[in-house]
Amino acid sequence: MPLPPIVSSCLLSLAIGCVSNVIAQKLKAYSEGVPFVFDQKLFVQFAVVAVVTTPVNYHWQGWLERTFPGWKPVKQKRAATSDDAEKAVVVKDDDENKRAVEEEVRVRDWWNVFRKWFTDCITMGALLNTTMFLVLMGYMESKTWAQIGNNLRNDMWPIIYDSYKVWPIANFFSTTYCPVERRIVFLSFCGLIWNVYLTIAATKL
Template sequence: MAAPPIVAATIQTAIINALSAVLAQLITAQQNNKPFHPSPLPIFQFLLFGLVSTPPNFLWQDFLESTFPAYHAAPTREAVASAAAARDDSKELDGEARAGRSVEPRLNKRNTLAKAVLDQTVGAVVNTLLYSCFMHGIQMAMAHHHQPGGGEGVTGWGWLLSDPWGAVRYGDVDWAVVWEKARAEFWGLLTAGWRFWPLVSVVNYVFLTSVQARNLVGSLAGLGWGVYLSLAAGK
């Protein structure tokens, strides 16, 4: 039995987020001419962010599509030609309909523009704040754990897996500090996203019809974006 689309999308995005954190660490190691020893904490944090952020984003995309459908039914060329040739012959036009040639899906440009604008304004603002608050919050909540280096990566993973709830202490988080950090980096992250995500939105809304397909493309595009965010978070 296949998992519900929202569950499959969440798992898929979490895995891609974790991979982006690994790639970011690999890039950093190569830039600094150091051996690559992946630290589990950033991987764990980005994986957890994928699990938390994907469901509301999936529902947001579903809302946009149901409110502003990408395609609407429009007469086919055959149907228009048939109607023009026989304006009073309804039987001929009915024959076109029965043959499935009277209408075809056509891109609704107004709805596509509306979705893209909403996604890159309302959606982008909420996602930027969600990312900043989550990452600064979880980094503060896990500050009690020394990030393992060198050959201690396996031990770090063992610690996380053996005590996943104790790994994150949200009681240690100063949310006022988290909010100030989120505000400080908000415009930088938002404008950086505007140089990347509008193109992804256009591809999604123009060429893809299902929320699942759009989420897959968004996740793959997010691999590169996740590397950028992971590098920024590691500074």
């Protein structure tokens, strides 16, 4: 029996967060020229962040798709064939008095694609995810709300700026060109890279 989409998304996000955290810890130790020591506390923190934020993002993406659907139905005409009459397809005469069939097809709505991309990667989505990350990390570090607010003021915009180097391009190509069955794999790879960055950023908070 397949898992509900939100559950499978949470499990995938958890796996990505854990793997990327370990990779980031090793890269940080290597760059500093010190022996690698596994930071269990940081590992657990990223696991918690993944579990808490994934359902929020799942519903956020659903809202984006409902608000800015990437496809729209349009009616197109094509030349009628003998099968059209047999299948009782409505046949009309076009302006040149040729038998034609009017069909409803789906075409990409580029204006909605842009609005969805802009809302998710450039404005509200970036603010939502960065805020959740900083608040949750600060809370798990037992910081006061004043300290968390200070982190939001000082670290939010640098993190969002760095996110513009990854997510706008990744999001555009995934929603525009990746087949649905391969989209999760593509975004998971991008998420792996981004979570490595977040792990390194979290050690500096």
